[in-house]
Amino acid sequence: MEKNFRGDATIADVAQHANVSISTVSRVINGLNRVHPQTRQRVMEAVEVLHYQPSAYARGLAMQRTRTLGFIISSISDPFYVEIVRGVEEAAASEQYNLLIASQPFNMESQRYLELFTQKRVDGMVLVGIKTRKEVLEHLQTRGFPVALVQQEGTENVATFLTDNYGGARRLTEHLLRLGYRHLAYIAGSNDTPDNLERFKGFRDALDHAGLAFNPNHFAQGDYYRGSGYRAMEELLERHPLPEAVFAANDQMALDAILVLRTRGIRVPDDLAVVGFDDIPMASYALPPLTTVRQPAYELGFKAAKEVLGALRERRTPQRVVLPTQLIVRASCGDRSA
């Protein structure tokens, strides 16, 4: 029995074993056309015996499509992203598409992982939080390689899925104001993606609208990651006067802030309120449970993947979708007016 260099059986091996042509083997495997039951039976046996698995590469070459979606994510560890992955995964599975994930390491200059996919390894892809040059995106689009962006801005011609960061931050801030807080601090995330700026703008606009000034001393820079919220909170504690409430640009930093405060015996929310953004799973487990803004992460991933799959079927005009957020009130924001 002929085998290729690596020892795996090819379609020719199966054909020979079953005493048919490779066309017939192909038909049996793909369940197309009619094949005589007995022939089918023989082929299936050969497949079994030889442990035959079709080569995705050969098949992809011949069919000019891979039935596989690519998904590139900047930080595989971010708990907020986990739900996005789930959404993309289920959308792909719903149309019998496979999903291949690549994680683009932080601050990676090269587009290596992007190229991995654009080299025709997948039919289209979803990018979340990956800096990509507009011209690259444009070119992929014209080339007929559909792309959807999540949580990042691209160009007009590329489908984009965002959440209403501005509105969410604004509503959360307004909630704090309604509770009676007047001196609010902000722990910022990194500006690699636009969401930090949008959240900060929502925060500022809510203050402005209420006729309140923002004390620049009540601003500390973080980077969204665990640890940066810790340092930021410590910085804020050195400022005078202390703020009454802290708005962290994401939950991870908010949880850090709570930890710092508790460690120092500062009560949350009685002495200082803390709120976050994202509603990651841990938010509800915190002590006290965290008031935050929920982003529809699963939906974001699901819709983005569906968009790519749709574009694979028919020509579409790429849209820009902004999904609403939801205010989740828990105990960490307290109630000053009570």
Added chain:
Amino acid sequence: MEKNFRGDATIADVAQHANVSISTVSRVINGLNRVHPQTRQRVMEAVEVLHYQPSAYARGLAMQRTRTLGFIISSISDPFYVEIVRGVEEAAASEQYNLLIASQPFNMESQRYLELFTQKRVDGMVLVGIKTRKEVLEHLQTRGFPVALVQQEGTENVATFLTDNYGGARRLTEHLLRLGYRHLAYIAGSNDTPDNLERFKGFRDALDHAGLAFNPNHFAQGDYYRGSGYRAMEELLERHPLPEAVFAANDQMALDAILVLRTRGIRVPDDLAVVGFDDIPMASYALPPLTTVRQPAYELGFKAAKEVLGALRERRTPQRVVLPTQLIVRASCGDRSA
């Protein structure tokens, strides 16, 4: 200019544009053989103009290898796994290999994601915590498709990378005994992988060796995930007498346990000590910081990937590697003898 159905340029387009044969284009792209500088120049320009990217599939078919490693992980969200991914990633990058990740959803019966890779999409793969039938593993091995398992048992013929769960758990337990604790409870993880049993055995043997009995009432079943530790700890609190210390089979559950205790005003470690396993990043941020056992996650991933890459080059006898763990003493275990 000829283009294929999707509109992307092929090697033939580049050849035509540069007025050379496809052989020459191939040589320029792969930097092999000598090519006349001017010819090279013309080809490079054509590549630029046409945005040419070689098809990974065509190349893979022709070369019979992909320079890509596959990595399948059961839970992309587990913080302990993040470091493993990093290790695999860096090992791959060190030999100019790409990495493709697939996450096998929990309890997924089918081997869909495994097949994704064995269909010659990658040259070899690293599996972490994926249930795989022995015969499948054996067959891949004989077929010349190297596989390395991480944190899971396979067969003799497949490289396996584990950590010393037994020793780590035993040493941690001995530490608790040395601190004066006598009544220890255990919160178990799921038994999908062998590590829970090994840890429990280390725990039990330490007790036995000290001549202490284990109270079956002091056992609660969790599943390693966030939330299960919460319920398990609540269960334990209903038992009489209460234990003096709780050994959770991983950090996530230990952090849950601490949360339950703090919520109820039970002091950790003064009233009840808590320890975990893994040393995830959050462990040191907990209140109090968690005493635990560090697993060399990065090293685990790095070594496993290196093994696969090595097996791609030369024949190797698969080894079984058990990496040592390290006891990390922090505040959550207190000191009863002090």
Added chain:
DNA sequence: CTGAAAGCGCTTACAG
């Protein structure tokens, strides 16, 4: 230094 041609393992009209 360069090109024509075979081959990688599939799918898919086209005949029969």
Added chain:
DNA sequence: CTGAAAGCGCTTACAG
């Protein structure tokens, strides 16, 4: 219902 043959986009001896 089945097979021979072309073609997918590359690489790689083999000639020259």
